Amino acid sequence: MQHFANTPEDTKKNLPKRDVFPAMLKGFKCKCPNCGDGKLFNSYLKVRDTCDICSEELFHQRADDAPAYFTIAIVSKIVTSLYIWVEIAYQPDYWIHAVLWLPMILIMCLGLLPLTKGALIGLQWANYMHGFNPNHVEGDDIELPHEDILAKQASS
Template structure:
């Protein structure tokens, strides 16, 4: 087992894998895709179908500040579209089934694939954000504090 440390950091590299100090992107993606916490890999990331838990129940890692937004549906559409359209074209060229059979096969398959792929894709994207220290996952960054917004609008009485 090879062990070395960088001169100006506390990162220890064992056999090519990063240890304390840096977060492994492939491992975080895998843990997220398995719907587990990107930090420990044991706790559940989601408390419902697509609702991310505020924190990992096992290690306590805060997960509430992720910003997956529209990326998971976008990647899901791209993946499902390529799979379904490719299969549909192959079936059409080989068997020439009637349109009602195409609809009976491909519509349910499209919905099922989208529903099955959406949580792992969202989990992987949250794992990627965690590994890259994005959107509040950086423990050394200050917690973002939002001050109340003063519009300076008066009520017409000079206040």
């Protein structure tokens, strides 16, 4: 059983509901999840601090390793399926597989990484995760041992 000092749901009360799918779609297009017009990235994967159009604060995002995880999952499914199809249909030499799939893996991963990162930032924004929640207090969403919860409650 998990014990949180202050659940994320507690801090989201009275905030307007944000639709998750449109926000993720805007992020997937590398656009601001709030307005959909401003650019999300300064460079390849560097997220802008704020949106140039609507001034939404974007630096709260914590995508971390999740974009790489989802990119690998998606690319591996596609490339593995194509690999098996080509092997069954044509039985090419192994060097042909290497020439086909290694560049394709590299290009697909590099191309998909900013899109999955943008979609995940859209997901975080729409769900008021981390600093996107104006009621968020740094450290309140950290899981605490039960004794620490009791100590915190006793002191307040």
